[in-house]
Amino acid sequence: MIDVELEVLGRARDLAYPETRRAVMTLHDDIRRPTEYHLGWTDVDGTPLGGKGGKGVRTALAIVSAEAAGAPAEVGAPGAVAIELIHNFPLLHDDIIDTDRERRHRPTVWALFGVGSAIIVGDALMALAPQVLLEEVTPERVSATRRLLDATAAMIAGQADDMAFEGADDVSLSACMRMVEGKTGALLAFASSVGAVLAGADIDVVEALESYGRHLGVSFQALDDVLGIWGDPRITGKPVGGDLAQRKKTLPVCAALACERREAAELRALLAGEALDAAAIARASQLVEACGGRAFTEQLAETHLACALDALRSGALDPHAVSELEALARFVTRRDH
């Protein structure tokens, strides 16, 4: 299984990397350098690291989604570039908003190059993504661009929810789910279908892949939320209970707040209180677990993974691509790597 997973990731990266690189090289020097650093291509001083960036799950989804529609992998490449760029711009901006000084065990762009730099680098990547798609004007490229812009808007609305919820005492599970579908689901739905859109696939093929991506996004976010409270900082690269310290209303927290037990009231009061020190954070994570927030969220991740896999049955998709999408879904939702 590992081999299948690595094969598709490596293959997609090899295909998309030169294209992404070509797009990034068109940027202003002072934007390109922080971009190359952020993408993991170079070190702080600009020395090439010899790698091609992160695991490249979104890249692989874009490439395989072209194959799922019966098209050659290359057809998905502009979509792979666009999703890589559009996925990274909010990371640059979020790190400023959350004052996170580290990402993936490295200093964040704002911490290294300054807030101004991180803001305009994010802006530049956001402008570049639709530019890449519209380099050629075909009905398929235009359709992909519209979908990219819609997904971007949905993602930003999800971020707005996320930020608003930090200051809210209570957030319903349905509001939290809406936030997750926007913040994470929209871009994964785009990534998982853009290749098919570029291939001019039938709407039922596109919709099956979108559904797969949206469910996969929710499953991924649910597991990420669990790690945000109970994850090992050495692996996640984030502080213990970091999400709780920021009073984020993640899925486990919203599920816990929705329960009838008296622990939920204690949790609510704790998260609405003044200072959240280490003891308060530890207590809060106990309370979330006692109220079933962890178990609920882990189950939610399972359910949405199953829905994602089910969605692959509903369209007339290429069987080999389906097996790769299945492997990618398991890879994304198994965080021990």
Added chain:
Amino acid sequence: MIDVELEVLGRARDLAYPETRRAVMTLHDDIRRPTEYHLGWTDVDGTPLGGKGGKGVRTALAIVSAEAAGAPAEVGAPGAVAIELIHNFPLLHDDIIDTDRERRHRPTVWALFGVGSAIIVGDALMALAPQVLLEEVTPERVSATRRLLDATAAMIAGQADDMAFEGADDVSLSACMRMVEGKTGALLAFASSVGAVLAGADIDVVEALESYGRHLGVSFQALDDVLGIWGDPRITGKPVGGDLAQRKKTLPVCAALACERREAAELRALLAGEALDAAAIARASQLVEACGGRAFTEQLAETHLACALDALRSGALDPHAVSELEALARFVTRRDH
């Protein structure tokens, strides 16, 4: 003359405002509210101010550029909405970067709603602008979208130059001109031609209008740079010598640094020095003037205004629209209002 100017501004605003409003209303509540405030539609507490935003020069350029190509004003409306949105996103981000707490005599969005809010509001407006253009898919809409994205990328590169120059001891006039053409020229060239693009006008018409807008942008920026050093804070809403305090390498400064006089060396040393107090800023502005930086920049503004007006002769443009574009150019480059 005043009446002609006001007529076209009011007419364009009346036409574009409902469309801009409709687009803004699609945004998440927590993004829409700061947007309405920033655009001058509402007060801090959300109370409608009854106005339709600023002077609306860019709106008017977009509308009139449709008429210049012989099309009805309405054809330019989606372009007017897009330029209004794309013009405002960097203002939101620049105010954070420059830590400016006031704009047009009102608190800036980051000062009022927080840095995180100002970042994602800017992001949302940047995504919304091409979405509005691509609401309908026609060759004209797609072409306008590509031009919007190209202009946005050029503007961001201009900002990157602007920021880099703050830390540079010396910036050549040609580098400064390139920065101004990107930072201000690109979006005004887009604003001044998008209506014609949407009307499906011939390339010579589009290029004449682009040339007009690019020159107008440089002329405007030159005058803005003069005001940034010698302007009356009660009128500009900016601190005296604010640009010098930030060590911005604006046109007057770069022109002064390029001169052979010994005052240029003193200016260079002053701007590279540690602290820039009020006395140092006053001395720096004297030195810029002594080196001819002010006179050069004022002359540059005149020259580019003349070029802008000349460009209107080169295409087969509607004569009434041309007279309105002439009036708009004079309005934009006469800052005593």
